[in-house]
Amino acid sequence: MTESTYRIQGATGEWEVVVGLEVHAQITTNAKLFSGAATAFGAEPNTQVSLVDAAMPGMLPVPNRECIRQAVRTGMAIDAQINKWSRFDRKNYFYADLPQGYQISQLYHPIVGEGQIAIVLDEKNPDTSTKVIGVERIHVEQDAGKLMHDQHPTSSYVDLNRSGVALMEIVSKPDMRSPAEAGAYLSKLRTILRYVGSCDGNMDQGSMRADVNVSVRKPGEAFGTRTETKNVNSVRFVMAVVEHEASRQVDVLEAGGKIVQETRLYDPDRNETRSMRSKEDAHDYRYFPDPDLLPLELDDAFLEECRASLPELPDVKRKRYEQALGLSAYNATTLTADADTARWFETLVAEAARIQGKSESDVAKASANWLLSELYGALNRLGKTLDTSPVGPTDGAELLALVADGTISGTIAKQVFEIMLETGDKPAKIVEEKGLKQTSDTGAIEAAVAKVLADNGDKVEQYRGGKEALFGFFVGQTMKAMQGKANPQVVNELVKKGLAG
Amino acid sequence: MSIDLQTVKKIASLSRISVTDAEAEAMVPELNNILGWVEQLGEVDVTGVQPMTAVIPNHQRLRDDVVTDGNVRDKVLANAPQAEHGFFAVPKVIE
Amino acid sequence: MTDITDLTVAEIRDGFRAGDFSAREVASAFNANVATAKALNAFIVETPDSALAAADAADAARAAGDLKPLSGVPIGMKDLFCTQGVQTTAASHMLEGFVPTYESTVSGKLWAAGAGMLGKLNLDQFAMGSSNETSYYGNVISPWRRNDGGNAALAPGGSSGGSSSAIAARLCPAATGTDTGGSIRQPAAFTGISGIKPTYGRCSRWGIVAFASSLDQAGPMARTVRDNALLLEVMAGFDPKDSTSLDLAVPQWEANLSSDLRGKTVGIPREYRPDGLNAEIAALWDQGIAWLKDAGATVVDVSLPHTKYALPTYYIIAPAEASSNLARYDGVRYGQRDLPDGAGLQDMYAATRAAGFGPEVKRRIMIGTYVLSAGFYDAYYTQAQKVRALIARDFEQAFEQCDLLLTPTAPSAAFTLGEKQADPLAMYLNDVFTVPASLAGLPAMSVPGGLDAAGLPLGLQIIGKALDEQTVLNAGLAIEERAGFVARPDKWW
Ligand SMILES: [Mg+2]
Numbered sequence A: 001m002t003e004s005t006y007r008i009q010g011a012t013g014e015w016e017v018v019v020g021l022e023v024h025a026q027i028t029t030n031a032k033l034f035s036g037a038a039t040a041f042g043a044e045p046n047t048q049v050s051l052v053d054a055a056m057p058g059m060l061p062v063p064n065r066e067c068i069r070q071a072v073r074t075g076m077a078i079d080a081q082i083n084k085w086s087r088f089d090r091k092n093y094f095y096a097d098l099p100q101g102y103q104i105s106q107l108y109h110p111i112v113g114e115g116q117i118a119i120v121l122d123e124k125n126p127d128t129s130t131k132v133i134g135v136e137r138i139h140v141e142q143d144a145g146k147l148m149h150d151q152h153p154t155s156s157y158v159d160l161n162r163s164g165v166a167l168m169e170i171v172s173k174p175d176m177r178s179p180a181e182a183g184a185y186l187s188k189l190r191t192i193l194r195y196v197g198s199c200d201g202n203m204d205q206g207s208m209r210a211d212v213n214v215s216v217r218k219p220g221e222a223f224g225t226r227t228e229t230k231n232v233n234s235v236r237f238v239m240a241v242v243e244h245e246a247s248r249q250v251d252v253l254e255a256g257g258k259i260v261q262e263t264r265l266y267d268p269d270r271n272e273t274r275s276m277r278s279k280e281d282a283h284d285y286r287y288f289p290d291p292d293l294l295p296l297e298l299d300d301a302f303l304e305e306c307r308a309s310l311p312e313l314p315d316v317k318r319k320r321y322e323q324a325l326g327l328s329a330y331n332a333t334t335l336t337a338d339a340d341t342a343r344w345f346e347t348l349v350a351e352a353a354r355i356q357g358k359s360e361s362d363v364a365k366a367s368a369n370w371l372l373s374e375l376y377g378a379l380n381r382l383g384k385t386l387d388t389s390p391v392g393p394t395d396g397a398e399l400l401a402l403v404a405d406g407t408i409s410g411t412i413a414k415q416v417f418e419i420m421l422e423t424g425d426k427p428a429k430i431v432e433e434k435g436l437k438q439t440s441d442t443g444a445i446e447a448a449v450a451k452v453l454a455d456n457g458d459k460v461e462q463y464r465g466g467k468e469a470l471f472g473f474f475v476g477q478t479m480k481a482m483q484g485k486a487n488p489q490v491v492n493e494l495v496k497k498g499l500a501g
Numbered sequence B: 001m002s003i004d005l006q007t008v009k010k011i012a013s014l015s016r017i018s019v020t021d022a023e024a025e026a027m028v029p030e031l032n033n034i035l036g037w038v039e040q041l042g043e044v045d046v047t048g049v050q051p052m053t054a055v056i057p058n059h060q061r062l063r064d065d066v067v068t069d070g071n072v073r074d075k076v077l078a079n080a081p082q083a084e085h086g087f088f089a090v091p092k093v094i095e
Numbered sequence C: 001m002t003d004i005t006d007l008t009v010a011e012i013r014d015g016f017r018a019g020d021f022s023a024r025e026v027a028s029a030f031n032a033n034v035a036t037a038k039a040l041n042a043f044i045v046e047t048p049d050s051a052l053a054a055a056d057a058a059d060a061a062r063a064a065g066d067l068k069p070l071s072g073v074p075i076g077m078k079d080l081f082c083t084q085g086v087q088t089t090a091a092s093h094m095l096e097g098f099v100p101t102y103e104s105t106v107s108g109k110l111w112a113a114g115a116g117m118l119g120k121l122n123l124d125q126f127a128m129g130s131s132n133e134t135s136y137y138g139n140v141i142s143p144w145r146r147n148d149g150g151n152a153a154l155a156p157g158g159s160s161g162g163s164s165s166a167i168a169a170r171l172c173p174a175a176t177g178t179d180t181g182g183s184i185r186q187p188a189a190f191t192g193i194s195g196i197k198p199t200y201g202r203c204s205r206w207g208i209v210a211f212a213s214s215l216d217q218a219g220p221m222a223r224t225v226r227d228n229a230l231l232l233e234v235m236a237g238f239d240p241k242d243s244t245s246l247d248l249a250v251p252q253w254e255a256n257l258s259s260d261l262r263g264k265t266v267g268i269p270r271e272y273r274p275d276g277l278n279a280e281i282a283a284l285w286d287q288g289i290a291w292l293k294d295a296g297a298t299v300v301d302v303s304l305p306h307t308k309y310a311l312p313t314y315y316i317i318a319p320a321e322a323s324s325n326l327a328r329y330d331g332v333r334y335g336q337r338d339l340p341d342g343a344g345l346q347d348m349y350a351a352t353r354a355a356g357f358g359p360e361v362k363r364r365i366m367i368g369t370y371v372l373s374a375g376f377y378d379a380y381y382t383q384a385q386k387v388r389a390l391i392a393r394d395f396e397q398a399f400e401q402c403d404l405l406l407t408p409t410a411p412s413a414a415f416t417l418g419e420k421q422a423d424p425l426a427m428y429l430n431d432v433f434t435v436p437a438s439l440a441g442l443p444a445m446s447v448p449g450g451l452d453a454a455g456l457p458l459g460l461q462i463i464g465k466a467l468d469e470q471t472v473l474n475a476g477l478a479i480e481e482r483a484g485f486v487a488r489p490d491k492w493w
């Protein structure tokens, strides 16, 4: 556990920032929370709307099991209390994106209670730089529709496609103390949601957005008044909001002003927050239990299925990569930061072990290094991701096996990989066709060594005179003469022998 | 608890019902009369009583996650006072 | 031959099956009565063509040997049920011109069973009222008049007053009603007909304009207990689209009708006999007790100690739910829109709702908004839900000693229109006997017991255990047989 040292230097001394996040995460489902309309992104306006979503007279909600299940699984993934008895409440306010005149949410009895998320502040030292952020609750609620203001001079247009889509609202405790912690929390939460499969984490499509609660105080004093900046949709922006809002508040306070508890909006173009004209003037939401719905009672079989279907989670996976696979902390952290990456890596390792007839721990390091340097390098260059990678984990494992069994050298492997990226051919085929097989034929290597030594008599003299650093030069020249295809170990031995000769 | 003109106006505003001063004034005694009468509930001893949640014992059923609805834009917009280009239209909102 | 419009639903059904008359003859006869009864103002929309079309379909199907439970029977539909292609207003200006693109589950079941629609029946606006004086489309007038030679217009009861008036006047053999705090039973009592509110959850609420979700229940209204039984069989049933719908098979209520009450115990709740109870009502109640004893039942005194708190509880819970349920009427997606010059969105809401809702609806929305608002929620709403639990517990404890309860339906016979308009609270007190069963979700029925000195009908209420509609209907039948209620209003309209 680490203490944040992030401080804002004001005219009156140091200030500490206090941050809590309310994250709205769209639950990955086919249908909406209370209706059978689809949830897919990007449909024509008002086509994914049922009469229930449009709040026609007499329409009634029936909850979608998958939404409940995913909320429970998410709660389990953060070691949270799962409430077997919960209930939906109505939050009443008037707005054009809210057809019912209320949002069905959970105030009094949320489905998930207190939990926690461990964030890592220094990826190289995950075990010593971990901080645990408390989660207050997770509740399930409906999303609102969308208002568009730029299509008509005097009208706003209402699209209800998102109306009724299921959201989880994940409310943290005010446990974060710096922009970095807020960013790390949101990233980690996103990682967990993607592992669990309860949210796709696509922040640019609005699948995840954060309300950022920020206050400042002199270290050791009571919490100050907070502001809430709504719907911030990237990790970077969350960090920017914390930084900007904290210093704005310090300026206000040091000028003798007061912080008003209010809702603010972040403008990424100008990197500033501004006060929002409130949606509900009086902020009196008149929550009460939705009489169209009964309490939600979860039985043991349901909970058991939720637990059994949880994947290995990132923290456990990272520790396993370090301890069982022998990876560095940094590599383990990087490989487990995203569920898809970890899945790709694990296929690669399993295939490499299978092909080479070795244990996973024997092949894990080489696999990790290749993935993080060679493959990532290439994908970056090509503007691709693991999802769209032209080389799959099985081909990658075959390439690694060719290096491991001495068929090709590491240098040749880079060439082979380039060709794989271009052609999509199997590595063995490329090695065969291009004649890239590595030789351990001592006769040929001996001849090459002899020629190198003969051509560089002066350097041989210097070496023998004590300039041992030249050893690499002879090895390099020999490899070059062998077009990189000589077994480096054999070359080493024979160069040593020749020089001693 | 007795409500005054100010409170009546506040409730009307929360309810999104515009009222004239005269209407609001007329409502003050009317609502006070009703609220005063319901306040007799306060005398009931409810120690240990859970608020009712379901009047007839029944369990919340859950739906399968299947798309069974939607794609009915014509029906959704059929009664709209103002529908344009597949949207509902409202007076311009400044956020 | 007797006038077809004097027949009960069961008689029409059976006569149609037997070939005594065609469905078209039936529909035409009722259409004719509807057309000449404008003075009652029972209908908001008349749909004679719809009734004829269903009749013709029934006639054709009968020729092909295809008979459904309600083939040949035309009925009236309370204008709270959304009917596809037919304007549905909840008697409000707000929904004037609203034509649903969907059919409520209950009305859909009735059409599927072969019934035809005579029209959409008037009601109290959004079902809020006990006299049918809150409709945007004008008061419904009861066909009944006092025998004092005067012609004072009387309330048909509410909120299902169009239904009760139309049935009593032989404009429909039966109609749908909805009951939130007595809206089936009290109008039935005022007009000398029968009506049953089943156990909460028996009838789907899907497609019925919501008033108070935890209380609203649909039910039939007709002139006989048998008609109520057979109609309820069609209307009830599990609906996966309503989360509060009960997933239970529908019993064969009609086939199991029996007025033999031997082995049954009737509870008489002492709290329903307050000081100052109308003497004629008290006498009818005593008569009802005697009838049930005569049918073989044992009678015991029981206590429902929280009865006096039922009305105030109801007038917190129902307005609270209504204030939220009616928030969707905002002029955006359907219904009226009032857009003053230069108005913004929130101004549009306030103007639309001020123009679209009548005074009683506004009053209840305001009360509901207030009792849910910050600082008052626990004192009002939570307290009311706790007292509601106590009221339900009273019934449970009473039902340890008896199988059903007998009470009056209403504290008086029908009153004059306008009589209670000025004082909302006096109007609310009308529901004093019907509201407790609503709060507890129990099945309850009103059957006519006799006439008061002014010649106006009085009703008796039977309240049953949850899901035990059969006992309620059977006791209703026992009273019906013994009361021999044949009085009907003289036609003046
Ligand atoms: Mg928030």
Ligand SMILES: [Zn+2]
Residues within 6 Å of the ligand: A024, A141, A169
């Ligand atoms: Zn939320």
